[in-house]
Amino acid sequence: MRLAxxxxxxxIAFAELELFPDxxxxxxxxxxxxxxxxxxYVIAAAGADASGELLGYAGIMLAGDLADLHTIGTLREGVGMGRALLAWCExxxxxxxxERLLLEVREDNDRARSFYTRAGYQEIDRRKGYYRxxxxRIDALVMQRDLRA
Structure with a gap:
């Protein structure tokens, strides 16, 4: 992995279109x-110096004692890429x-919801109709994890 x-x-924009077309x-x-x-922002890419094919990417926004996960995308499933990117963000x-990391996930994205729950995130709110x-209109579930633990 290396800084984007x-x-x-x-x-990354091409990967976004593939992973999140809407x-x-x-x-x-x-x-x-x-x-x-x-x-x-970070990218994960093939090769010892991470200069090869894009495998994934992630980014956060820092805001004092709170951070927001803005995006995380993996182009290779089942190899721990998402977990590694999330750990980097944390x-x-x-x-x-x-002290806390927040994120929004589409209510209908069961795979992502399960991933974040396994990583220790808890649902704290719902944003009605957030995604169009x-x-x-699909609700966004707001999840958070305490980073002090």
Whole structure:
């Protein structure tokens, strides 16, 4: 894994389209995120120096004692990539002074909900109609994990 740079934006944007076709971030949004001083973005890529094929990516926003998981995406399932990316985000949040990490997950995304629950996240709120997918409104479940433990 290595820190994401503006040079990675196009490849991440293509991955976003593959993984999240209805809510993908575009290259401009991703570039702004990666360059923002209160954001931390990482990519996982093949090769010893992480310069090969993109395998996954993740990013957080730091906000005092709280951090938000903005995105996490894996292009290779079942090898622990998501867990490694989430662990990186949690560590970056701690280093940035966060005591808790928040995230939103689509209510209908059972796989992601299960992943976060296994990682120690608990549902704390619901955002009604947060996602707008093909004319449907889907609730977002807000989950959090205490990073002090």
């Amino acid at each position: 740079t503006p040079a990675d934006v196009e490849e 809510e993908a971030w575009n290259v401009f949004q991703l570039a702004e995120e990666i360059e923002h001083p209160d954001r931390r 560590e970056q949040a701690r280093r940035g002074g966060a 997918i093909r004319g449907r």
